[in-house]
Amino acid sequence: MAYIPFDATEEEIAQMSIIREGIPTILAEPLKNWLAESLFVRSGYQIKEFALELQLELNINLGFTAGPDLTSKAFADTVFLSDEKMIMRVLDYLLYTMPRGYRTPSEELAKYLNLYRSKYAVVLSDNMSRVGYRVTEGLEETMQEAINAADATAGKLLAEAWEYAFGLDGKAEEAMDKAVKAVERAATPIVSPNDLAPSLGKAAIVVKQQGDWVLGLRSNDKAYPGVTLHHMMETLWHGQHYRHVDKNSIPPTIEQARVHVMLAATLVGWFASGQIVRDNALPQPKNWEKLQP
Numbered sequence: 001m002a003y004i005p006f007d008a009t010e011e012e013i014a015q016m017s018i019i020r021e022g023i024p025t026i027l028a029e030p031l032k033n034w035l036a037e038s039l040f041v042r043s044g045y046q047i048k049e050f051a052l053e054l055q056l057e058l059n060i061n062l063g064f065t066a067g068p069d070l071t072s073k074a075f076a077d078t079v080f081l082s083d084e085k086m087i088m089r090v091l092d093y094l095l096y097t098m099p100r101g102y103r104t105p106s107e108e109l110a111k112y113l114n115l116y117r118s119k120y121a122v123v124l125s126d127n128m129s130r131v132g133y134r135v136t137e138g139l140e141e142t143m144q145e146a147i148n149a150a151d152a153t154a155g156k157l158l159a160e161a162w163e164y165a166f167g168l169d170g171k172a173e174e175a176m177d178k179a180v181k182a183v184e185r186a187a188t189p190i191v192s193p194n195d196l197a198p199s200l201g202k203a204a205i206v207v208k209q210q211g212d213w214v215l216g217l218r219s220n221d222k223a224y225p226g227v228t229l230h231h232m233m234e235t236l237w238h239g240q241h242y243r244h245v246d247k248n249s250i251p252p253t254i255e256q257a258r259v260h261v262m263l264a265a266t267l268v269g270w271f272a273s274g275q276i277v278r279d280n281a282l283p284q285p286k287n288w289e290k291l292q293p
Contacts, residue, residue: 002117019119019134023084030112035091036076038105042098047072054093060086088120092131092168095122125163132166139262146269150186157182158261158268165254165261172257179257179264180240186271187233204233214279215270229276236263 004013023031043050051064062078064070079090095106106129110122113134123132123140143162147155161178164171180200188198191213192206207213213226239252239260252260270276 016117018117020117021119023087023118027112027116027118028080031087031091031109032076032080034105034109034112035079035094036072038094038098038108039075040072041105042094043072045069047075050097051075054090058089058093062086088131088168095129095131098129120168123166125159125167130163131168132163133168133170135166142269143262143265146265146272149272150182150268151272154182154185154268154272157185158265161261161264165258170254170257172252172254175254175257176240176252176260179261180236183233183236183264183267183271186268187276190271190276199237200233201237204230204237207233210278212279213276215276232263232267236260236267 002016004016008016039047039050048064048066048070051062051070052066054060055062055064062082064075064078079087082090091109095109098105106122109131110129113120113122119134120131121134122129123135124130124144125132143158147158147162149155150158157178161175161182164175164178184198184200184203187200187203188195191203192198195202207226207230211224211226213229215225215229239256
């Protein structure tokens with residue numbers, strides 16, 4: 001829970017909940033100190049070698065050469081002369097190259113970003129700590145639960161969708177593509193197990209045609225669970241019309257991709273946990289078309 005002064009006004013409290021942009025001095029100083037100390041822990045006195053490898057890996061020139069030895073402090077000072085994007089990429093690269101299981105540096109970095117309420121955060125990606133964008137509290141846990149509940153293939157696809165959507169270098173089209181494939185993998189063995197060429201679009205049609213799918217929600221003649229499920233699957237599928245139907249349509253934004261990944265996580269979690277099943281006793285909705293959005 002974030003600290004709130006005892007005499008804070010409602011306006012001040014509201015300001016404290018806003019995610020903050022940029023890397024001002026009050027954040028840059030602890031981040032710079034973290035970079036220097038964590039780099040020394042990782043590389044010891046081999047700082048120059050790390051700097052040269054980083055320039056090659058990221059295809060950038062920060063001015064590091066094969067000349068005199070380099071201290072971790074000098075390395076950090078040089079990095080923080082760069083722009084915000086490059087600073088965060090270097091921090092992310094350091095986390096990425098940290099030995100597995102070495103948690104302390106990532107926890108310290110997460111603490112500084114959380115205290116400032118930065119738009120950046122330390123996130124889990126393929127069981128590794130990485131720099132990414134902050135998400136609503138609890139959302140990452142929900143995503144991880146869906147990944148864990150799914151089979152290996154669907155879980156991997158959903159994890160990749162999450163990384164493309166919320167990672168430091170977001171890729172909207174890749175995020176949406178992986179999200180659709182994750183739901184296809186989780187849903188089609190249940191909805192259309194005999195389909196030799198399954199797809200999410202075809203599975204959504206099957207759900208509509210059969211009309212007796214339930215997902216643990218209460219039902220009445222104005223809110224059939226199968227209708228809700230069909231709408232969710234169809235929304236995710238039609239979100240990819242820019243690729244499957246209309247090649248001239250406008251590609252999705254990263255914000256749109258993030259919403260689709262959240263929707264995919266919900267569907268994968270439901271299918272993988274057995275929440276979505278057929279109820280043969282449930283009558284076909286008589287007013288299905290009227291229930292369409």
